[in-house]
Amino acid sequence: MSKRIAASFRDPSGFMFKQKGLVYRQINKSYQADYDALMESGLYERLTKSGAMIAHEEVDKALALIPELVYKVVKPETINFISYPYEWCFSQLREAALLTLAIAKRSLEFGMSLKDASAYNVQHFKGRAVLIDTLSFEIYREGEPWIAYRQFCQHFLAPLALMVYCDVRLSQLMRVNIDGIPLDLASALLPNKTYFRFGLLMHIHMHARSQKRYSDQIVVKDVVKAKMSRMALIGLLESLETTVKNLIVKGINTEWAGYYQDNNYSEDAFQAKKQVISAFLARIKPDSVWDLGANTGEFSRLASDQGIRTVAFDIDPGAVTQNYKQVKAKHEKNILPLVMNLTNPSPSLGWHHQERSSLAARGPVDAILALALVHHLAIANNVPLLDIANFFKALGRFLIVEFVPKTDSQVKRLLATREDIFPDYNQSGFETAFGKVYKILETQALEGSERTLYLMERRIN
Amino acid sequence: MHIHFLLKPLAYLDPGTGSFIIQMLAAGLLGGVVAVRIYWKKIVAWFKRKKPGELEDTDPTEVRDELDEI
Numbered sequence: 001m002s003k004r005i006a007a008s009f010r011d012p013s014g015f016m017f018k019q020k021g022l023v024y025r026q027i028n029k030s031y032q033a034d035y036d037a038l039m040e041s042g043l044y045e046r047l048t049k050s051g052a053m054i055a056h057e058e059v060d061k062a063l064a065l066i067p068e069l070v071y072k073v074v075k076p077e078t079i080n081f082i083s084y085p086y087e088w089c090f091s092q093l094r095e096a097a098l099l100t101l102a103i104a105k106r107s108l109e110f111g112m113s114l115k116d117a118s119a120y121n122v123q124h125f126k127g128r129a130v131l132i133d134t135l136s137f138e139i140y141r142e143g144e145p146w147i148a149y150r151q152f153c154q155h156f157l158a159p160l161a162l163m164v165y166c167d168v169r170l171s172q173l174m175r176v177n178i179d180g181i182p183l184d185l186a187s188a189l190l191p192n193k194t195y196f197r198f199g200l201l202m203h204i205h206m207h208a209r210s211q212k213r214y215s216d217q218i219v220v221k222d223v224v225k226a227k228m229s230r231m232a233l234i235g236l237l238e239s240l241e242t243t244v245k246n247l248i249v250k251g252i253n254t255e256w257a258g259y260y261q262d263n264n265y266s267e268d269a270f271q272a273k274k275q276v277i278s279a280f281l282a283r284i285k286p287d288s289v290w291d292l293g294a295n296t297g298e299f300s301r302l303a304s305d306q307g308i309r310t311v312a313f314d315i316d317p318g319a320v321t322q323n324y325k326q327v328k329a330k331h332e333k334n335i336l337p338l339v340m341n342l343t344n345p346s347p348s349l350g351w352h353h354q355e356r357s358s359l360a361a362r363g364p365v366d367a368i369l370a371l372a373l374v375h376h377l378a379i380a381n382n383v384p385l386l387d388i389a390n391f392f393k394a395l396g397r398f399l400i401v402e403f404v405p406k407t408d409s410q411v412k413r414l415l416a417t418r419e420d421i422f423p424d425y426n427q428s429g430f431e432t433a434f435g436k437v438y439k440i441l442e443t444q445a446l447e448g449s450e451r452t453l454y455l456m457e458r459r460i461n
Numbered sequence: 462m463h464i465h466f467l468l469k470p471l472a473y474l475d476p477g478t479g480s481f482i483i484q485m486l487a488a489g490l491l492g493g494v495v496a497v498r499i500y501w502k503k504i505v506a507w508f509k510r511k512k513p514g515e516l517e518d519t520d521p522t523e524v525r526d527e528l529d530e531i
Contacts, residue, residue, distance in 0.1 A: 145481060145484050145488070202483070203487070215478075228484070235488055235491030235494055235495040236484065236487055238491065
């Protein structure tokens with residue numbers, strides 16, 4: 001059975017579709033000239049060789065989903081996990097922005113222009129940002145402006161500036177604004193000192209004013225006739241690049257990034273925990289792991305270092321940033337750190353609720369890691385243990401989970417400021433609740449602490 | 462929006478009138494800067510004309526990250 005991928009409908013040049021579990025891209029006849037130019041100009045080779053864009057192979061045209069429109073069918077390299085800008089930390093969004101501009105500039109050298117600057121066209125794959133949309137190019141005609149200018153400002157510049165000058169948590173505005181943050185909103189939120197930064201003044205504040213000023217006006221003829229020289233276009237792209245490069249977040253306040261330095265278990269217990277998890281992973285040999293509440297990815301790396309595709313989720317942008325810095329420093333290819341609030345995970349969004357998938361819809365994976373997490377969900381967020389078990393069950397077959405009792409200082413801290421309304425929160429209550437959904441395969445008390453690690457497999461019912 | 466006729470018929474993004482105008486303004490200013498830089502380099506290069514066969518000078522201290530290689 002073939003089905004068009006729901007998010008792929010905006011561009012008439014083509015679309016993505018799924019057939020027998022494989023993802024293809026149909027390229028329509030209307031895009032023929034541009035596609036041929038991309039392939040023949042050398043730009044495709046340049047961008048795929050340097051790793052800036054995903055490679056594809058041309059396959060049988062007979063696979064086409066809409067044969068009357070088809071020019072070519074291609075099969076792009078598979079991206080295992082699609083993530084979204086509202087799940088990226090600042091550095092990930094910034095890297096995606098710089099990638100987009102670098103590609104736009106390079107395209108001009110090959111006589112092409114980047115017609116699309118959507119943050120959703122970039123994925124973090126094998127440790128780096130990569131453009132995934134082959135249809136983002138068109139033949140450059142001297143005099144044309146950059147058609148994706150507004151999109152770039154909304155998808156990249158506005159969120160990055162807000163994260164630097166207001167608060168890193170404002171990346172979440174990308175979640176409610178599917179086509180990037182409206183520039184009038186960004187302009188209103190940014191502090192006055194940003195008026196003294198040329199790039200932000202021009203590309204956000206004046207841009208927003210100009211949008212408002214001309215919102216219901218038809219452009220006068222001579223403005224329309226004005227052409228933008230190639231040099232002017234390069235100047236624009238370089239200005240955006242400088243503006244992005246100057247955006248740096250200093251000292252993100254982080255709740256968890258120092259956790260391993262000041263937690264309450266010994267170095268021995270820490271090493272013991274690592275050994276138990278490694279042994280569990282060796283037993284179940286998963287291909288894919290989601291580490292929920294991964295902090296800086298210390299335990300995620302027990303999986304990713306063995307070549308297991310791992311996504312490391314954490315609620316704290318500071319921890320995710322530190323994790324991402326390690327990915328870059330060590331050129332790690334199997335781990336993807338993302339910002340995720342598990343008590344309110346990414347929903348399905350956009351047109352027909354289908355443009356952006358919910359977290360659960362991007363699963364399930366082979367194994368879930370939930371280390372030092374359950375007490376946060378159960379006590380800080382009042383979720384009953386059975387509900388937590390069911391949540392995990394929907395995301396993966398195996399579960400490596402840690403139970404932290406009330407006597408542990410971390411739980412004591414959570415209970416210090418509130419009434420203890422959790423009579424079932426104890427080891428046997430935990431085992432009873434999780435035992436309804438999972439088969440407990442192994443139990444391992446953690447030496448040097450009061451914590452217990454479990455390996456479980458979900459029951460089929 | 463009447464700016465469409467300047468753009469390809471297939472352009473599916475609406476560049477927005479205001480975005481278009483500010484872009485022309487910004488690009489006009491910035492293009493000038495690029496032009497000055499390019500001509501300045503040419504002038505400097507002319508004065509420091511190299512012997513034939515000499516390699517183009519690159520800055521060895523320049524840190525190249527993966528984005529420069531794109």
